[in-house]
Amino acid sequence: MRRTILFFMAGVLSLTIACNRNAKTRGEEQHTMVYGIIADDYNLEKGEIRNGQTLGTILDGYGVSARTIDQLDRAAREIFPLRQIRAGRPYTAFLTKDSIASHLDFLVYEKSVTDYVVFGFVNDSVSISTGQKPIELRRTKRSAEIESSLWGAIMQENLPYSLAAELEDVYQWTVDFFGVQKGDKFTVIYDEKFVDTLSVGVGRIWGAKFTHGGREIYAIPFKQGDKVQYWEYDGGSLRKQMLKAPLKFTRISSKFSHSRFHPVLKRYRPHHGVDYAAPKGTPVRAVADGVVVFRGWSGGGGNTLKIKHANNMMTGYLHLSRFAKGIVKGKRVSQGEVIGYVGSTGTSTGPHLDYRVWKGGKPINPLKIPQEPAVPISKDNLEAFEFVRDRIVAELAGEVAESERITQLDSIVLPSKAEPQPASDIKE
Numbered sequence: 001m002r003r004t005i006l007f008f009m010a011g012v013l014s015l016t017i018a019c020n021r022n023a024k025t026r027g028e029e030q031h032t033m034v035y036g037i038i039a040d041d042y043n044l045e046k047g048e049i050r051n052g053q054t055l056g057t058i059l060d061g062y063g064v065s066a067r068t069i070d071q072l073d074r075a076a077r078e079i080f081p082l083r084q085i086r087a088g089r090p091y092t093a094f095l096t097k098d099s100i101a102s103h104l105d106f107l108v109y110e111k112s113v114t115d116y117v118v119f120g121f122v123n124d125s126v127s128i129s130t131g132q133k134p135i136e137l138r139r140t141k142r143s144a145e146i147e148s149s150l151w152g153a154i155m156q157e158n159l160p161y162s163l164a165a166e167l168e169d170v171y172q173w174t175v176d177f178f179g180v181q182k183g184d185k186f187t188v189i190y191d192e193k194f195v196d197t198l199s200v201g202v203g204r205i206w207g208a209k210f211t212h213g214g215r216e217i218y219a220i221p222f223k224q225g226d227k228v229q230y231w232e233y234d235g236g237s238l239r240k241q242m243l244k245a246p247l248k249f250t251r252i253s254s255k256f257s258h259s260r261f262h263p264v265l266k267r268y269r270p271h272h273g274v275d276y277a278a279p280k281g282t283p284v285r286a287v288a289d290g291v292v293v294f295r296g297w298s299g300g301g302g303n304t305l306k307i308k309h310a311n312n313m314m315t316g317y318l319h320l321s322r323f324a325k326g327i328v329k330g331k332r333v334s335q336g337e338v339i340g341y342v343g344s345t346g347t348s349t350g351p352h353l354d355y356r357v358w359k360g361g362k363p364i365n366p367l368k369i370p371q372e373p374a375v376p377i378s379k380d381n382l383e384a385f386e387f388v389r390d391r392i393v394a395e396l397a398g399e400v401a402e403s404e405r406i407t408q409l410d411s412i413v414l415p416s417k418a419e420p421q422p423a424s425d426i427k428e
Contacts, residue, residue: 034092034094035106035116035118035131036131037094037106037108037118039094041097042094042096042097042105042106043094043097043102044092044093044094044095045093046090046091046092046093047090047091047093048088048089048090048091049085049087049088049089049090049109050087051087053087054082054085055069055082055085055107055109056073056082058107059072059104059107059119062093062095062103062107063104064104064121068121068126072119072121072126075126075127076119079117079128079129080111080117080128084111085109089109089110089111091107091108091109091110092108092110093106093107094106094107094108103121104121105120105121105122106118106119106121107119107121113195113198113200114133114135114195115132115133116131116132116133117130117131118130118131133195133196134195135193135194135195135200136193136194136195137191137194137203138194139190139191139405140189140191141188141395141396142157142187142188143185143186143187143188144157144159144185144186145183145184145185146181146182146183146184146185146186147182148182150164150167151164160201160202162201162202163188163190165248166190166205167205167210170205170219170230170238171210171217171219171238172243172244172245173238173240173242173243173244174217174238174240174244175210175212175217175244176212176244176367177245178244178276179367180212181212184211184212184213185210186209186211187208187396188205188207188209189206189207189396190202190203190205190206191203191206204221205219205221206221206395206405206406207219207220207221207392207393207395207396207406208396209393209396216233217238218231218232218233218389218392218393218396219231219232219238220232220233220392221388221409222377222381222388222389223409223410224378224385228409231377231385231389233393234376235376235377235382235385235386235389236376236377237374237376239374241309241310241311241313241374242287242288242309242369243285243287243288243336245355246276246285246286246287246315246353247276247278247282247284247285247353252274254271254274272363273318273355273366274354274355274365274366274367275352275353275354275355276352276353277350277351278342278351278352278353279342279351280341280342280343280344280351281321281341281343282342282351282353283324283338283341284317284338284340284341284342284353285335285336285337285338286315286333286335286336286339287335288307288309288310288313289309289310289332289333289335290308290310290332291308291330291331291332291333292306292307292327292328292329292330292332292333292339293307293308293314293329294306295323295327295329297345297346298346299346299347300346300347301316301318301319301346301347301354302318302319302320302343302345302346302347302348303318303319303320303321303322303323303343303345304317304318304319304320304346305317305323305339305340307339312359312360313359314357314359315356315357315358315366316354316355316356316357317339317340317353317355318354318355318356319342319343319346319348319352319353319354320340320342320343320345320353321341321343321345321351322340322341323339323340324337324338324340327339327340357369383414384412384414387412387414387415388409388412391404391405392406
């Protein structure tokens with residue numbers, strides 16, 4: 001019975017939205033829709049969940065009986081358990097406009113800036129449904145020059161913070177974000193998500209140009225096979241055999257050296273790795289596909305992982321606070337998979353990751369790994385890729401007409417080429 005009520009109410013809410021849209025098409029009377037509810041006949045009262053407050057106490061304040069609250073609690077368990085209510089989140093009460101016997105018909109709880117839950121109390125029944133506020137995508141192009149770091153440039157230009165993470169995901173195989181220099185710069189085209197006037201994140205990256213150490217590195221989205229990936233200007237994949245770094249949002253505190261003064265042992269000795277200073281618990285990722293060949297305690301290295309990769313390469317991750325769940329010797333891991341967490345185990349003055357790379361058993365500088373590119377754009381896709389690339393590059397360089405923008409990548413329709421005239425039709 002409860003399921004029937006729930007599905008019925010969800011259908012009613014969807015129907016009111018559809019009817020409103022149809023009425024607009026026919027020029028009929030329009031209604032004010034709030035959270036998918038026709039709000040014309042209600043007084044809306046907004047509030048915020050206080051510390052220690054429960055939904056039950058809020059509903060009790062609006063005259064909802066204990067029996068009805070208990071019924072709602074049981075009905076909500078499979079959709080949104082009432083214990084998931086969190087302090088600081090807003091809610092809206094829909095109160096009937098009847099001045100004599102005004103009562104609560106709906107209470108809407110916003111569980112995030114986009115998602116909400118509707119609790120209904122119409123006609124002595126209870127209902128619960130979920131919804132999402134309409135999200136508007138605004139295509140945006142922005143540029144920034146780096147003074148110290150990518151994050152610093154993002155903050156200085158008042159760009160969405162999530163854009164830094166998106167750019168790092170796109171360029172993680174190609175740009176060393178720990179080695180960016182003053183004067184490096186980028187231009188990026190992206191969809192910014194808005195709920196009303198509030199920015200709530202970043203959607204697709206439609207293209208980017210990152211100038212790093214004088215080299216221009218384009219990121220062109222294109223679908224080859226069943227997946228959209230990012231490609232360089234010449235059609236080479238931005239993906240490489242190994243990631244540039246095994247963790248994000250940190251800084252290099254010590255580089256590869258054959259003679260470094262050890263801060264604990266107080267003497268000079270080789271340091272065949274790169275130290276990344278990071279808070280304890282920062283996730284550490286495998287830089288490439290491979291197999292775990294060592295997991296355990298390694299003296300001064302503390303909790304250590306070693307992973308064997310293709311081309312006779314091996315990587316090491318030292319001083320971990322702990323290993324990720326399921327990471328054992330013999331485990332096959334994927335590039336980007338979390339394998340452990342930054343710590344300060346072994347001989348260490350503070351939380352950091354000591355990252356090491358060996359080729360053929362010989363230690364090499366992790367910051368100078370020769371990179372093997374992934375499969376490039378195929379010959380069959382080259383013409384379509386160049387069509388997409390040229391339009392993206394033109395948009396990055398200046399303003400283009402909306403009709404000239406690339407707005408989807410599932411089916412690229414190339415402009416038709418003029419057919420050559422037969423020789424007999426060509427006039428002298």
